[in-house]
Amino acid sequence: METDPQRSALIGRGEAPIHEPGLDPLLRQGIDAGTLKVTTQLESVLTDHKVLVLAVGTPSLPDGRTDLRALDAVAAGLAEHAEAGTVVVIKSTVPPGTGRRMERQLGGDARNLRVVSCPEFLREGSAIADIAHSDRFVVGGSDEAAVSRVVRLLNPFNVPVVRSGNTEAELIKYGANAFLAMKISFINEIANLCDHVDANIDDVAAGMGMDARIGAASLRAGLGFGGSCFPKDVVALEHAARSEGFTFWMLRAAMEVNEQQRIRFVQKIRVALGSSLEGRRIAMLGLAFKPGTDDMRQAPSLVIAERLVELGATVVAHDPAAMSAAKLLLPQVTFAADPYSAMEGADLVALVTEWPEYLDIDWQRAASMVRRRVVVDGRNCLNQANLAAQGFNYHGIGRPPETEQWDRRETAQLAGSAADPT
């Protein structure tokens, strides 16, 4: 059930309303086989179905609370229409206590309506591949039969199952996302320190990540976390703690560092230009909050582009997938059809999203197009030596000018993707 008629029509034709690699063919497959049907009518899905999966949006309200209106609307429909024995699965990320409360509201034992909390951990841009390779399948609820049914139905790849109560399942999701967000803020702070002491974050992160207790994942320093999950979930968990009467200091710090990371980047651009931004032309490569998606929610590009324009610069941006979405949010930015057109006449190239196509840029060609050869790499994804060979002045996040000559690929291979310097 999709409330928006336009999105519903798209899905009905087997077209995903979002950019997610591999999703369109899967939708088409389901529609052709008759296993996937789409409707805009809530009532029609509430009756007639034994398992209902709730995947509605749960955005943050301005005060940090989670907006549960979409979930409450479904709960109201369920209270009225759902048949005895129905299992309600909450996939949406919801504050601790929501699942239990919903089961009580729906009548629980008396009506034999069960709520099973089953958070998802898929990443945008690699969601399809993640399904089969998830680290775990978390499922929380008080009724054994309902929980087993959900495992049978929604864990077809038999990834390891973590069984808990509803509230524990909800907290596993928040805890995991908040921890990863803290990890990213932590490595960003180490990178900021690297900038001050002329150390290279690639080496530091690789060495830290090889400690199995730390792990190499989510140790890439850059512009901080964005997207629909980390920022919202950190805020929501901090709010949940506050409403229980205590301050979750580490989450506050993670959020603060994340905001500062965008500001620092603008500062880096100012320093790299060595002058005011007034009248400067800046090529911005990447707009989406991460590669592989057109999602602009909490994308660092939004704050960065706005600030650069405020400071008098002209921003010419490119993104392989997010330009339609970005045009609505950044009216003051000019958009280019490809990265080279964006770089034409630029005083500085700012890399904001590490799309694979940007890793293949022909910097020799770019060198002949820009006005000044300056690159500020917000994702530490470009090859510093290649750029220097084309006369570019390179600035990363915690990457001092290259002086040491060893081959970093070797450590990167040992450490996994976190330290990949290419």
Ligand code: UDX
């Ligand atoms: C995240 C969680 O990973 C996933 O489990 C949950 O279901 C939804 O939220 P997603 O938002 O798609 O997934 O992206 P993820 O790849 O985790 O990255 C989140 C943000 O952190 C992005 O802005 C990314 O650029 C940033 N990030 C990630 C870093 O800055 N450094 C890293 O090392 C990893």
